[in-house]
Amino acid sequence: MTAPILQFEAITKRFPGVRVLDGVSFDLHPGEVHALMGENGAGKSTLMKILMGIYRPDSGRILIEGEPVEITGPSDALSRGVAMIHQELNPVLDMTVAENLYLGRELRNKLGLADARAMRAATRELLERLEIPVAADRLMRTLSVAQMQLVEIAKAIAFESKVIVMDEPTSAITEADVEILFRHIGRLRESGVAIIYISHKMEEIFRISDTISVLRDGALISTAPASELDEATLIRDMVGRSLDENFPKREVEIGEPVLEIDHWSSPPMVQDVSISLRKGEVLGIGGLVGAGRSEFVESFFGIRPGGSDSPVLLNGEPVRIKRPQDAIRRGIALVTEDRKVTGLNLEGSVAENISLVNLKQLFPSTILRQRTEARIADDYIDRLRIRTPNSRQLVSRLSGGNQQKVVLSKWLLTEPQIIIFDDPTRGIDIGAKRDIYTLIGDLVEKGCSVILISSEMTELMGLSDRIHVFAEGRITGTLERPEFDQERILELASQFGDNNDDGTH
Ligand SMILES: Nc1ncnc2c1ncn2[C@@H]1O[C@H](COP(=O)(O)OP(=O)(O)OP(=O)(O)O)[C@@H](O)[C@H]1O
Numbered sequence: 345m346t347a348p349i350l351q352f353e354a355i356t357k358r359f360p361g362v363r364v365l366d367g368v369s370f371d372l373h374p375g376e377v378h379a380l381m382g383e384n385g386a387g388k389s390t391l392m393k394i395l396m397g398i399y400r401p402d403s404g405r406i407l408i409e410g411e412p413v414e415i416t417g418p419s420d421a422l423s424r425g426v427a428m429i430h431q432e433l434n435p436v437l438d439m440t441v442a443e444n445l446y447l448g449r450e451l452r453n454k455l456g457l458a459d460a461r462a463m464r465a466a467t468r469e470l471l472e473r474l475e476i477p478v479a480a481d482r483l484m485r486t487l488s489v490a491q492m493q494l495v496e497i498a499k500a501i502a503f504e505s506k507v508i509v510m511d512e513p514t515s516a517i518t519e520a521d522v523e524i525l526f527r528h529i530g531r532l533r534e535s536g537v538a539i540i541y542i543s544h545k546m547e548e549i550f551r552i553s554d555t556i557s558v559l560r561d562g563a564l565i566s567t568a569p570a571s572e573l574d575e576a577t578l579i580r581d582m583v584g585r586s587l588d589e590n591f592p593k594r595e596v597e598i599g600e601p602v603l604e605i606d607h608w609s610s611p612p613m614v615q616d617v618s619i620s621l622r623k624g625e626v627l628g629i630g631g632l633v634g635a636g637r638s639e640f641v642e643s644f645f646g647i648r649p650g651g652s653d654s655p656v657l658l659n660g661e662p663v664r665i666k667r668p669q670d671a672i673r674r675g676i677a678l679v680t681e682d683r684k685v686t687g688l689n690l691e692g693s694v695a696e697n698i699s700l701v702n703l704k705q706l707f708p709s710t711i712l713r714q715r716t717e718a719r720i721a722d723d724y725i726d727r728l729r730i731r732t733p734n735s736r737q738l739v740s741r742l743s744g745g746n747q748q749k750v751v752l753s754k755w756l757l758t759e760p761q762i763i764i765f766d767d768p769t770r771g772i773d774i775g776a777k778r779d780i781y782t783l784i785g786d787l788v789e790k791g792c793s794v795i796l797i798s799s800e801m802t803e804l805m806g807l808s809d810r811i812h813v814f815a816e817g818r819i820t821g822t823l824e825r826p827e828f829d830q831e832r833i834l835e836l837a838s839q840f841g842d843n844n845d846d847g848t849h
């Protein structure tokens with residue numbers, strides 16, 4: 345085997361009250377796709393931030409091509425051939441693609457001035473060579489997440505990176521874009537670039553990685569060739585125990601309709617959607633990313649405009665929902681990942697966030713409220729196994745998956761009669777997914793009704809009583825539980841109307 349390009353040697357890191365990494369060592373070789381797996385809060389992102397020089401390790405070293413290095417920050421990392429592709433790229437949104445690519449190493453003309461035209465031409469040439477269909481002068485903010493990631497890959501290549509880190513790169517992109525990303529990963533690997541790939545998606549991991557390392561509670565549990573591993577072993581390494589392959593669906597008696605929406609539209613994303621949700625039912629909504637599923641639920645929840653000629657019926661009574669507060673007041677909850685609208689207050693503590701929705705009204709007295717908040721928060725920390733030193737910890741300090749669990753807790757606390765989950769297990773590890781499935785079972789058993797938007801087929805088919813499939817803002821088909829079939833769902837999900845035969849079904 346070739347000499348390692350990168351080595352982690354006994355990396356240890358503590359934050360106040362938590363030991364995050366405990367003597368982690370592994371090597372990375374040129375042309376290797378090395379997956380890093382582990383439960384939410386296991387320390388994956390922290391290890392990568394140490395590699396990028398964002399945090400310093402308490403002890404241990406990093407070696408690049410056999411030489412110990414002190415990496416002082418992301419640009420230092422980049423100049424040493426180490427690039428990281430982040431999921432959110434806020435700082436560069438107002439730059440063009442070319443400006444972003446040449447940020448910090450602008451091409452200059454004879455007078456020493458930045459040569460925009462040369463940079464545009466070079467960018468165009470690079471993107472063309474990499475077959476990335478994005479124009480050099482587009483603003484970054486006008487690109488899709490997948491396109492932004494491809495531009496970041498181009499940037500890593502332009503900098504001749506030897507190591508590229510991808511931290512959950514596929515959590516917000518469509519299946520088609522995943523294929524494009526994987527093609528590029530394949531090419532990078534062939535040209536000798538080493539990739540560290542972080543994801544909770546098993547299928548992806550087995551498809552593209554050569555080696556898999558597992559972190560648990562900050563310690564490296566195993567490093568092995570992917571070909572020698574199976575899913576069960578991997579889960580045991582991650583979780584520390586075995587998990588059943590199957591999680592049984594809870595059998596619940598299904599009652600009368602609780603929510604009826606007729607011919608609902610929210611142009612341009614949602615057209616003429618009708619649903620009827622029954623008591624105790626889990627109504628699944630399948631489809632590809634961009635099919636208008638989130639837009640549909642967000643519009644009748646009052647987050648975005650939308651409407652219908654007939655009123656929305658809640659328990660048979662017409663209701664008007666103009667703002668999210670109207671929906672919440674009537675016992676409807678929407679769990680999304682969109683932090684801007686319904687998500688998290690990153691400046692607040694875990695306890696404050698969990699009780700954000702409704703405690704303020706209930707408890708005008710601050711002391712009483714704080715005590716109640718803490719008690720309730722402790723209960724949810726326990727139930728969903730949120731990894732945090734205590735309920736006073738700032739939410740911004742939690743790992744990505746644990747932040748998502750706080751969002752869930754917050755909505756469960758409202759004891760809704762209807763709860764809408766929009767991709768609830770995105771970024772959530774496999775053990776915690778089970779916790780969430782159990783919780784959905786508990787909810788319907790108590791008479792709650794659930795709308796579940798999910799892109800994960802096993803989850804959608806495993807939990808739903810009925811599935812509506814969306815494509816281009818419309819329902820293209822509905823399957824009852826006995827008819828559930830992955831192929832059929834995918835077929836309906838990619839049924840794009842062409843203008844001529846709109847009337848057919
Ligand atoms: N700045 C910080 N201050 C205090 N604790 C932190 C800080 N950053 C991370 N942590 C803690 O370190 C632990 C590891 O977090 P990290 O983000 O590395 O997890 P992860 O493996 O990437 O998880 P996920 O799969 O959820 O993204 C968590 O318990 C987290 O709360």
Ligand SMILES: [Mg+2]
Binds near residue numbers: 389743
């Ligand atoms: Mg992480």
